[in-house]
Amino acid sequence: MKSFIQVIIVAFLFITFLLFLPSLTKERNFKTYSDAQLRATAKAKGLKAIPNTYEDLLKISDDENNPMNLEKIALGKELFFDAKLSLDNTISCSTCHMISKNANDKKIILNAITSKKQPNDIKDANNCVVCHLSDESGTDRLSTAIGYKGATNPHHLNTMTILNSSLAKYLTWNGEIKTLEQQISNSIQAPHKMNIKADELVKKLKNDEKYINDFKKVFKNENQENLTFINIQKAIAVYVKTLLTRSSFDEFLEGNNEAISKDAKRGLVNFMNFGCSGCHTGMSVGGQSVQRFPLRHFAGIHDLRPNLGSPPDFKIIDETFPFENKGGYLGRSNTQFFRVPILRNVTKTSPYFHNGAVDKIREAVEIMGRHQVGLNLSDQQIDEIVEFLKTLEGNIVDYSKDTKVIK
Secondary structure, three states, X not given: OHHHHHHHHHHHHHHHHHHHHHHHOOOOOOOOOXXXXXXXXXXXXXXXXXXXXXXXXXXXXXXXXXXXXXXXXXXXXXXXXXXXXXXXXXXXXXXXXXXXXXXXXXXXXXXXXXXOOOOHHHHHHOOOHHHHOOOOOOOOOOOXXXXXXXXXXXXXXXXXXXXXXXXXXXXXXXOOOOOHHHHHHHHHHOOOOOOOOHHHHHHHHOOOHHHHHHHHHHOOOOOOOOOOHHHHHHHHHHHHOOOOEEEHHHHHHOOOOOOOOHHHHHHHHHHHHOOHHHOOOOOOOOOOOEEEOOOOOOOOEEEEEOOOOOOOEEEEOOOOOOOOOOOOOOOHHHOOEEEOOOOOOHHHOOOEOOOOOEOOHHHHHHHXXXXXXXXXXXXXXXXXXXXXXXXXXXXXXXXXXXXXXXX
């Protein structure tokens, strides 16, 4: 009896200590910034504004091996939206990388989501897509990518946004593809994507007199046949380089203190002070490195059921990821290294993480705080970071029309 009372007292003292712990510890004192200091610090940490003129675009995107010009951009755009690039003429690049309000592309996605051939768990997880097809996110908003004849990605990977992707150094979840041309080739030829071989595509396009003439015009200086698979890749790559988005954050970086709210500014301070900007950096606010995820694990015990006989039933959660790893994908060479996602327009590109396991941006921020930077973020801190992320929502700049925005 005495020992039981002692246990009760110890437990009471321990619980009391936990309740008063917040008042016994001091908040971490982070630096405060004026607008000018905040802007300068953001730039020093590699956060840069998206160019707003064609001339400035050329400075960061032009390539002597694939020079940019308006004619090549126009050809690449036509190819990007053409379903001829798939074996059965049903899928275009824009089907999965939505950047237009093309009703046919949306119909393909909706048919794929509602198909009776799709497993129920995939259909249920993708129901939210129906409401988000108008967001022009540069992705399809599916938890797993759907390609040729409804085929799903074999690793349950979702589609990365194509917006601002040309600014990234790594283009896939494992970071193994580093050039737009290489990724375009992969997307066209992969069986679960567009499923058409290079020679088959060239042969198909050569049946179109307009494409023959356009390729002759655009690649007239080539010392080879104009309509080739390499030139198809080059044209689409040049168009993708123009798919950059400017937002209120760019205006702030360029000197407009009123472009973003006070909450967003506090969120930017959190974003930098907590270490988020160490990986999410550059004009694209991400995509510049391949990092391990998660860096930190937190203990988790699930399904604790008391019973009258044997000891309680403990089931330990698989702590490989802080969410169900549907598809079993483990990143580059199964080492849990992933390309750092681009955060521009991130509030419009849910679901999050490689397998689309997380639907809400607040939950994604909380997970990154706990498992990547080792902080239990408060609700206020999460809200402020989300407000900053909203300032990265932008529209595609039409560099051929003096920075007017594509509608």
